[in-house]
Amino acid sequence: MKNHKPKAIYRVTSAVKLFALGLLLFALSLQGCREKKTDSNISSSSSIKQQQYYVQGEQLYIKHCSNCHQKNGTGLGLLYPPLAKSDFVDQNFEAVVCLMRHGIDGELIVNGKSFNKSMPGIPSLTDLEIAEITTYLYNTWDHKRDSIELQEITNILNRCVDESNPNRSSTAK
Amino acid sequence: MNKSLVNGQQSIVRGAASLLIVFSILTSACTKKENPLPIFGEREVEGTDTVYHTIGEFKFVDQDSAAVTNDTFKDKIYVADFFFTSCRTICPIMKTQMLRVYDSIQNEPDVLLLSHSIDPEYDTVGLLHDYAERLGVKSDKWHFVTGSKEDIYKIAQTSYFATAMEDKSEPDGFIHSGAFLLIDKDRRIRGKYDGTKEEDVNRLLADIQRLKKEYVKEN
Numbered sequence: 001m002k003n004h005k006p007k008a009i010y011r012v013t014s015a016v017k018l019f020a021l022g023l024l025l026f027a028l029s030l031q032g033c034r035e036k037k038t039d040s041n042i043s044s045s046s047s048i049k050q051q052q053y054y055v056q057g058e059q060l061y062i063k064h065c066s067n068c069h070q071k072n073g074t075g076l077g078l079l080y081p082p083l084a085k086s087d088f089v090d091q092n093f094e095a096v097v098c099l100m101r102h103g104i105d106g107e108l109i110v111n112g113k114s115f116n117k118s119m120p121g122i123p124s125l126t127d128l129e130i131a132e133i134t135t136y137l138y139n140t141w142d143h144k145r146d147s148i149e150l151q152e153i154t155n156i157l158n159r160c161v162d163e164s165n166p167n168r169s170s171t172a173k
Numbered sequence: 174m175n176k177s178l179v180n181g182q183q184s185i186v187r188g189a190a191s192l193l194i195v196f197s198i199l200t201s202a203c204t205k206k207e208n209p210l211p212i213f214g215e216r217e218v219e220g221t222d223t224v225y226h227t228i229g230e231f232k233f234v235d236q237d238s239a240a241v242t243n244d245t246f247k248d249k250i251y252v253a254d255f256f257f258t259s260c261r262t263i264c265p266i267m268k269t270q271m272l273r274v275y276d277s278i279q280n281e282p283d284v285l286l287l288s289h290s291i292d293p294e295y296d297t298v299g300l301l302h303d304y305a306e307r308l309g310v311k312s313d314k315w316h317f318v319t320g321s322k323e324d325i326y327k328i329a330q331t332s333y334f335a336t337a338m339e340d341k342s343e344p345d346g347f348i349h350s351g352a353f354l355l356i357d358k359d360r361r362i363r364g365k366y367d368g369t370k371e372e373d374v375n376r377l378l379a380d381i382q383r384l385k386k387e388y389v390k391e392n
Binding site: 014067072076077078079080101120171 | 265268269308
């Protein structure tokens with residue numbers, strides 16, 4: 001009965017070990033739930049500026065676009081067209097840049113399906129913000145366009161202002 | 174020395190046992206016992222009976238121009254919400270989530286969905302028809318209804334306790350809650366969920382099954 005003290009210590013340390021083990025198991029089980037999946041196709045070699053555009057673009061996409069087009073870009077039924085797998089997005093780079101600011105009306109054929117709900121533009125978006133959203137959109141899901149320059153976007157935006165009808169009706173209902 | 178080793182082993186066993194108990198408590202918290210779902214609203218006791226808040230009488234028109242009344246939901250469980258087709262804020266998210274509910278009740282003849290337009294003057298039968306069709310849903314399962322604005326706002330406020338009103342200062346011109354309401358076969362509200370949150374809608378899906386079981390037991 002003389003070595004009562006060491007026993008107590010042993011008991012304490014084993015309890016601590018067990019507790020630590022429990023904690024570890026718990027942490028591991030949490031980890032399993034939080035498997036993070038990234039859709040970014042932007043290459044690690046792209047410039048820091050491009051990566052900043054991408055990160056900002058993702059935030060702007062979530063704020064302005066994802067309600068309708070969904071976070072994963074799948075769209076919703078025949079109401080809101082998909083962006084993730086979309087021949088329209090692939091083939092109409094300039095139009096896509098323009099419609100972020102000016103919106104679009106009338107029928108759109110996307111992947112062979114007809115969509116016909118007017119999309120309001122967001123005139124308050126700056127050229128830089130549109131460049132950021134464009135970087136995100138064209139480097140996520142199935143798209144891999146990589147470098148997008150602000151000047152290029154500004155040029156496109158100037159062109160679409162020229163094309164747009166001055167009495168274009170903004171059918172924001 | 175030998176004895177202390179035995180004691181040490183005992184303490185490990187004890188430790189492991191307590192860990193097991195803690196673990197089982199944790200896991201049991203996830204699979205809690207099924208109590209009946211709450212019944213929302215005020216209640217009155219009349220004699221020995223409790224009278225609960227129920228959904229009032231209504232008569233609306235759905236996307237097929239068919240009349241939709243309380244009788245449409247006789248002996249049915251249903252999920253109700255309030256939206257409008259031109260809404261770009263929370264409605265698309267709500268509809269994405271309601272579509273999950275729709276998919277999950279395909280083989281449940283006693284569960285229906287009811288979406289009220291809070292912009293009934295703009296959302297005509299034709300527009301609702303197009304909307305439902307583009308969403309890819311069938312009218313016998315999911316009714317999109319329009320009617321008089323007063324009737325819809327009144328039933329939202331007084332029957333479903335859901336906010337729905339016009340407000341020109343809002344981006345889309347309306348204030349409305351994104352709530353999904355679970356209504357039982359006796360017209361009582363049994364659950365309220367945030368229709369913009371996936372986790373909340375998961376809870377709704379589970380509650381529909383719980384509510385169904387209540388009726389199996391009673392029969």
